[in-house]
Amino acid sequence: MCGIIGIVGVSSVAPRLVDALKRxxxxxxxxxxVAILEDGALTRRRAEGKLVNLEKRLVAEPMAGTIGIGHTRWATHGAPTERNAHPHATARLAVVHNGIIENFAELRTDLEADGYRFESDTDTEAVAQLVTRALDHGRTPVEAVRESLPKLKGAFALAILFAGENNLLVAARKGSPLAIGHGEGEMFLGSDAIALAPFTDTVSYLDEGDWAVLTRESVTIYDENGAQVTRAAQKSAGAAFLVSKGNHRHFMEKEIHEQPEVISHTLAHYLDFTRGRVRSENVPVDFARIDRLAISACGTAFYAASIGKYWFEQIARLPVDIDIASEFRYREMPLSKDTLALFVSQSGETADTLASLRYCKSQGLKIASIVNVKESTIARESDVIFPTLAGPEVGVASTKAFTCQLAVLAALAIAAGKARGTIDEKEEQRLVRHLSEIPRFANEVLRLSPQIEAVCRELMLVKHALYLGRGTSFPLAMEGALKLKEISYIHAEGYAAGELKHGPIALIDDTMPVIVIAPHDKLYEKTVSNMQEVAARGGRIILITDARGAKETGIKTLDTIVLPDMPDIIAPLIYALPVQMLAYYTAVFMGTDVDQPRNLAKSVTVE
Incomplete structure (x- = not known):
């Protein structure tokens, strides 16, 4: 997750910007x-690598000024070089950006045709040039941002500093969080309240679609329709904690809403969105020399791996064996030296997964792992590490780590398909383009929270629930059931929809809610037939589908949650969000300890 900081201050901002970025x-x-105004002129200092390199640059080339912006970047578009580092600038402004501008290529083509020249490979520079063009057409800085924002497609957080404007910062958010810090004769901007903690403990959080105009004296906030709004200021505990809940009730809610951003950064580690290709340097496995993949994991990570199995077999035609780690080591599976053993774990310390890894290593297999903690035991004992970039996950029930695991698996499946010759370069580019759309779709789905919250007032009253899905929606159904069990303590089971008549249908009556995960794909009609069987027995259906699926169902439901139409490959990541929110709001209404449910631990380090 990239970091943003902005200060409209009364003292030198360079050291303060760096201090905030360290947090x-x-x-x-x-x-x-960082970019700072010195006597109204824009100056920049950027450095590849860690902040210590930027600090050395600032010692050698000091900056003076009381207003500025800073950024730590995870490369999404373009290599992690100084040339592609933020802030990006023109003669008239500097901008820092979290997220992905999906239509940057079209914007760039249009701007270049209009005579604007680009210096980097990034999507962010399109924002800088777009706003600059509006300024060149006579707009004021605030007008230029207002005019430009609707032209940006994707998920983003922005902070913009203007040459000659010593008392102005403009910020905007769509999918990536931003917080405003209120000081004494100063105003601050950060992607996390943690960054603002040294300067103020009074924070306002921008809502989705908001944009804001900051001066030393005040902040003016507008909603996505351009209407001036007020966002409540609150005391922040950022100074006391490394990770705060921000304006969310629970860490789980915060982590659900972080997913557009963390998925984008995870994908960007493996995919070059500019060229539509896999970053082969970050996938150091020759899938052409592998004849089988053996995947092992526990809990939510197992369900992520189960979805990955579909992708590897469909895209790369690579056979996959998948096991729950606690069973794998005892199954005495015959293993070939041409098999890659892949282990999935958020913590990298899961005891059963680690034991399975050591068993495979003893059999001479090459070991790869997908982990969120690169310093973990599983990571250290692997030959190849595929990191997820979810950041710290505090809630015991995994949310953002799950979808980031899916992001890695999807990227690896594309890499395997290209290496094995089952997809060509054109198909690789098509799939990469689809994956780049995930943050925008995720952001749209998060807006459905009021509808999902309402249906949970019904779900909280039940004792049992059934989840159904086909294809990649089957493991997602099991994950949905697990989430509901974990934090609400309602008994729930996830089944392949085709298994309904092989037992679970006996449970159906007018007290049994059935959550059906059914995007309108090639399996949709078969899932509808299962829904009809549920409806005929009085079952209360909560359908999660898209507009076409909702239109063609023809079955009365307790509620239908309509998601955007989307490519098949990204559906599991996007459909995971309403599944998570169903569990979350149900647990909130039931008054359980959402972040630390009874009897559970974040990392299972014993067998």
Whole structure:
């Protein structure tokens, strides 16, 4: 997750910007930079690598000024070089950005045709040039941002500093969080309240679609329709904790809403969105020399791996064996030296997964792991590490780590398909383009929270629930049932929809809610037939589908949650969000300890 900081201050901002960026290092980054106004003129310092490199640059080339912006970057578009580091600038402004501008290529083509020249490979520079063009057409800085924001497609957080404007910062958010800090004669902006903790303990959080105009004296906030709004200021505990809940009730809620951003950064580690290709340097496995994949994991990670199995077999035609780790080591599976053993774990310390890894290592297999903690035991004992960039996950029930695991698995499946010759370069580019759309779709789905919250007032009253799905929606159904069990303590089971008549249908009556995960794909009609069987027995259906699926169902439901139409490959990541929110809001209404449910631990380090 990139880090953003902005200060409209009364004292030198360079050291304060760096101090704030240090507090965001936990989010991960590969370059850093600051932009400051010195006597109204824009100056920049950027450096590849860690903040210590930027600090050395600032010692050698000091900056003076009381207003500025700073950034730590995870590369999404373009290599992690100084040339691609933020802030990006023109003669008239500098901008820092979290997220992905999906239509940057179209914007760039349009701007270049209009005579604007680009210096980097990034999507962010399109924002800088777009706003600059509006300024060149006579707009004021605030007008230029207002005019430009609707032209940006994707998920983003922005902070913009203008040449000659010594008392102005403009910020905007769509999918990536931003917080405003209120000081004494100063105003601050950060992607996390943690960054603002040294300067103020009074924070306002921008809502989705908001944009804001900051001066030393005040902040003016507008919603996505351009209407001036007020966002409540609150005391922040950022100074006391490394990771705060921000304006969310629970860490789980915060982590659900972080997914557009962390998925984008995870994908960007493995995919070059500019060229539509896999970053082969970050996938150091020759899938052409592998004849089988053996995957092992526990809990939510097992369900992520189960979805990955579909992708590897469909895209790369690579056979996959998948096991729950606690069973794998005792099954005495015959293993070939041409098999890659892949282990999935958020913590990297899961005891059963680690034991399975050591068994495979003893059999001479090459070991790869997908982990969120690169310093973990599983990571250290692996030959190849595929990191997820979810950042710290505090809630015991995994949310953002799950979808980041899916992001890695999807990217690896594309890499395997390209290496094995089952997809060509054109198909690789098509799939990469689809994956780049995930943050925008995720952001749209998060807006459905009021509808999902309402249906949970019904779900909280039940004792049992059934989840159904086909294809990649089957493991997602099991994950949904697990989430509901974990935090609400309602008994729930996830089944392949085709298994309904092989037992679970006996449970159906008018007290049994059935959550059906059914995007309108090639399996949709078969799932509808299962829904008809449920409806005929009085079951209360909560359908999660898209507009076409909702239109063609023809079955009365307790509620239908309509998601955007989307490519098949990204559906599991996007459909995971309403599944998570169903469990979350149900647990909230039931008054359980959402972040630390009874009897559970974040990392299972014993067998």
């Amino acid at each position: 965001l290092e936990y989010r991960g980054y590969d370059s850093a930079g």
